[in-house]
Each structure stands twice: as C-alpha cells, then as structure tokens.
Amino acid sequence: MLDIDTFSHFIEDNNLIEKKDRIVLGVSGGADSICLLHTLSRIQKALEIRLFVVHINHGIRGEEASRDENYVKKFCEKLDICFFSFHYDIPRIAKDLKLSEEEAGRKMRYEAFESVSKDIALKEGLDYNKIKIAVAHNKNDNAETILHNLSRGSGISGLKGILVRNKNIIRPLLAFSRDEIEDYLKRNSIDYMTDSTNLENDYTRNILRNEVFPVLEKNVNSNVINNFYKSSKIAAEADEFFESSAIKFCEKNLKIKDKYEFLLDKEALLNESHIISTYIIRYTLRKVLKSKELGI
Template sequence: MIDKVVSTIKRYKMIETNDKIVMGVSGGPDSLCMLDILYNLKDLFNLKLYIVHVNHMIRGEAAKRDAQFVEDMCRKLKLPFFLFEKDVKKIAKEMGYSEEEAGRYVRYQAFEEVLKEVKGNKIAVAHNKNDVVETVFLNLIRGSGMAGLIGIKPVNGNIIRPLIEIEREEIEKYLKEKDLKPAIDFTNYEDLYKRNKVRLKLIPFINETFEVDIIENIYRMAKIILEENDYLEKECEKIFNEVCYFNQEEIFADIKKLKTQHPAIQRRLVRLMYQKLKGDIYGLEYIHVEDVLSLLDKPTSSKIDLPFEIEALKSYNNLIMRKVKEKEVKTFWAKLNIPGITKICGIGQFKTAVLAIDEVKKLNIGKYTKFFDYDKIQGDVIVRNRQAGDIFSPLNLGGSKKLKEFFIDEKIPREIRDSIPLLAIDNEIVWVVGYRMSDKFKVDENTKKVLVIEYTKG
C-alpha cells in the first residue's frame, strides 16, 4: 500500500524533497495510517513532520484519551506534537455553523497556526476514497454544481491528501497487518450527522440494491470531473484577467463584459472573485452566486451580503465584490436620570417617570416604551453599548444567558450590535432597547412603584 500512496503523491506532485509537513492526526484509522506511511517515507523525501491534534471538547474523557494516544505515539516516534482544545459546540453557536462546519473551521485554523509557527509549507489530512464519495453525495443532496461533484481535491493549495486513492477497507487491512490499533470515535458509527447517514445507510443500500461498487464508480466520475474542472478553471482565470480588476481589498468586474460571457462562465467568475478575496470558496453556495448575478440588472448601489464578511454591489458599470470594512465603534455611556430626561448625542433621548401601580393604565405600549418594577432597580442604571461579560435574562424565556447569545438567537446582524442602546446595572442588562426587557425587572403582582422609560431615537 505504501507504493500505492507514493504513486498518488507523484501523480499529483503532493510532496517534494525537504518539505515541512503539518499533519492533522485524530488518532482514528485514517490519520493513523497516514501518519505511519508518511513516517516511513520520511527519509525517502527528507521530510520534517509536525503533528496537530484538535480536541473538539464534545466527547469528554474519550476525547482526552484520544489526545493522549496521539501524544504518546508522537513521543515514541520523536515527532513534534501540538494539541489544541476548542469548544466546537460554543463556536458553532457563536458563528451560526453546524458542529461539523465549526469542527472543520477550528481544525484548519489550528493547522495554519502551526504551519506558520514551524515555517512549514504543506498540510496533510487523511481523507480517503470513501470520503470523496461521501462528499459527492452530500453535495448532490445540497444541490451542488460541477465543483461539488469533485468531492475532495487531492491537492488544494497547500493542503495535500496522500490517502485520497485508498479505500477505507485497504486502510483497515494495512493497520491490521502493521498491528496498529487506532483510537475509535464511536460517534462515527451513529447516524447523528448527514455524513454518517450517507456512510452507514445510503452507500450500503445502493451497493446491495443495485449490486455495484458505488465507491469505485462515483470516485471515477469525480476524477473525470476534477480534470475537466481544472481545465475550465484555467480558462476562467484568463477571462477573469480580461473582465476583472483586483486590488487585494476589492474586485471590479466590468458588467458589459461579464454579460457577454456564457452563464456557466459568469458563475465561475463570481466564485473566483469570492475565492480571491477570501482565500477559498468555503461558505459560498449556489444561491449566493445567483444573488450576485441578479445585481447585474438592478439599479446602481444595489447590494447583497455574502458569507464571511464579504459583500457584492453594483456601481454604475461595475460589479464590485469586497471585504466588509469594520466600522469604528462609537462608545457611549450615560447615567439614566430617574425621573427626568437623558439625552445622548447620536443615540437618542430617554424620558423616565416613577408612578404608583394604580396610576398605570396599560403595561405594553410598544417596543420603545417599557415598564419596570422600580423597587427591583438596585443601583444606577447606565445607558451604554455592549461590553464583554454582559448577562441578560430575556422576558418570559426563563434563565440567564450571555448577551452575545441573545443577539445570535434573535438573529440581530453583527454590524448593528455595537450601536444598540442598552440599559444596564453593572453587567446585568435591564433592557435591550428596541428588542426585549429583562425578566428580572418586570412588573408583577407585588409591584408598588412602576418605572416608565420611553426611548426616542436621536
């Protein structure tokens, strides 16, 4: 099998003499196999290997045992070991990703960090032939174009996949022959995730029902599409240079020239614009590409937001794609006058009054006027924008959460979060103005005095 991997390496020019390779090793069968093979090829290519393990902090003690397993192996082989512990569930929630997407994000972030630290030039990951086929199916289910039918590229920039032409059964046989016992992640055998469902249910069903080797058939198709796609990408790059102007921060595409291109080339040009800005195509889907192309026939200044802080807009004869520039945060802070009026330049005005409960006729009169139990207000109420550590107990939702989590749950755009006025006592949020008040300060059957706060935008 080592000869087969060497053949793959040479076919795709994955490795050259004196390469410094950062390897992602989970301890599972695939990565253990890759580690053993590249270690055996170390002298042939005069390689320097650096091992990275990422604990996603999902499987508790089992994940810690996997990390220790990989570290022990690196110590035995005298290879540098780098451990990263990332709370993938938390990151997924914060970024609006699935856990699978967040896991991929943190892994490649870790690989790049070590690559930079050791001055390496390649990242090796252990995707195999089965992974390619599973990815093709997943992309088909999502409604992918030609690029999705490639599945996984053998080489993508500085990322190499030495096992890409090896089937999972061959890997298991190799490990058995070498008496290598991998760490087993039993979640891979549960149909919790889409990929597992494809692996455990869909592929076996197709093989049994149609009596075919679907892995080999789909992989062959993916390989043909890869070659054809490579050709089209090279042609598209030539057209890009004729149609577009790139200055690192933004790309201008001449709309007249863009419209003369075939729709297939137009889509490829949009993806290429995005890739040149972001560094990869990850996150951009078919619907995003179609939304960008729809701008061609819209009025000037029309704009859409794309994933990963990139935007596209029409400006006269140009389609512009660019990174969203971070806006300077204007910090504001003022003590709320109770009773009285508090004015904050550029934010607005707060008018407050304290009434006896029997003077209050109606408790809900809009999102900019709220009623609070005055006796529950202990301390100065401050009008300000958000700060690290803010805690909020949204009305009628039960329990406290970080303000950041509330913003995510309510799908409040990131770009406006710093400008939303907050009423706070220390780090406890009393009212997210325009959205929701805190459950802790609501009027109830024991309320005697009511604090009325009316906000007017300024």
C-alpha cells in the first residue's frame, strides 16, 4: 500500500533524496504526478527540501490542456509551491525534427526540466547536478516499458525497465502500482485530471496499457505488474554484474591510443563467455567512441 511511510522508506532505501535538496517535479495533472507532488509536499519539511513544479502544455488537447494547467497551478498555490508552465507546439516540433509526437513531447519535457534546474542552480549558487528532477513513473509504466523492449528484441539491459534513478532524474513512485496511486488519492480526497489521449490506442504504450496488460492480468496472472517489477530488478542485477565484469576485463586488457585505434587482447576475449564478450565489446566501443548510449 502507498502511504507516507512506504513512500519515505523507498526514497531512503534508494538514496533518492538528501536533506536540503532542490527538486524539480514534472506534473501533468494526472493521477501519478499529482500523487508525487502531494507525497513530496508532505515530507518536504522533514527533509528541508524545496519543490519546483514544471507543467508542460503540449499544444495538442485544446481546452482540456488548459484545464489541466489551471488545475496544477491552483494545486501548487494551495501547497505554496513554485509553479512553472511551458507551452510548446508539439505537432510542429515533431514534424520539424522528424520525430513522433510522443518522442517530441518527451524531448521538450526534459528540456524544460533542465532549463528550470539550471535557473535554480544559477540563482542559488548550486551545482546543477545537485538539482533532482522527479518524474512519476510507476510499476505499470515499468511493465509496459519492459514488454515494449522485449517485443523489439531487447537484451538484458532493456529488461531492466525504468531505472529508479538515472543521474539526477529520480522516480520515487516506481515501486507502486497505478491502483495503489489512485487508492492513495482516494483516501486523501484528492482530485486529478484525466488525459483523454491516454484512452486512445494511437501509441504503442497505450495499446499495451489498454489492451495487452488487461488480458494478461485476466487470463494469465493477476499479479503480472508486480511480477514484471520483480523480474526487472533481477535483470538489473544481472546487467550490473556483466557490466562490472566487462569493466574489470577492459582495465586489464584494453589500451586506447586514440578514437581510431585501440588494442584489445584477443586471446583473453576468446576465453570469456559469449555474453561477457558482448558486454566487453559494447563497453570498449563506448569508451573509444565516447558514447554513453550504444545499442548492441
């Protein structure tokens, strides 16, 4: 069950927030983000943290989008929390950048989060990396991501699902399901907005959410969301082990001369298992090309 105790313990167990942190929250007005805002507001005094809410109007849903923005703004005023809103023409941006609207929306959201974070860091004389960005992904989002990755032929890395922390991005609700979040809001008499586009099956994620997982829960296992979460943690441990093994191997057997030339001990590589070798090659190419993201 989601309550302040379980929420606080998850944050503490995963070292997501430190005392006096500045936290930028992405709040759409939906159940997940409103829950995140409310729970963080209840612990902000004890942790001496400051919250800054960022809301994005994607320029897609007309009056419904304005309704959501006004709701979040008033919610923040009630809690005495700083509110920032950004307006983007996502359809146009998607067309200009040759991205899907979903991809363009995500790109602009994180650019807005980073913009506010940098402004806070500048005004308060803080290191930008000390500003946390909190987003409201939950167990259901994690399961949808894993199944989507699996359907595309992902390896172990993709089966990790959504990371609870990625640099300065934190996900304090990742251990809780959508049902638990809605139950929390109901128990606390908190309203939230519903994005009508989430009910449409225009995006792969919506198809998984609205059609695939309900069938799995009804006909395969009613605990499928929790089971995906458990499996993602196992995959994360395996990925960490293989990555660590690759790094140790490369520390002994890899010499990089420049971005065009490197030496890798062939005999030592052939003595490793196929999966470790794959991680070694991927790590080597990341080091040589100085690329943090490399899909192999």
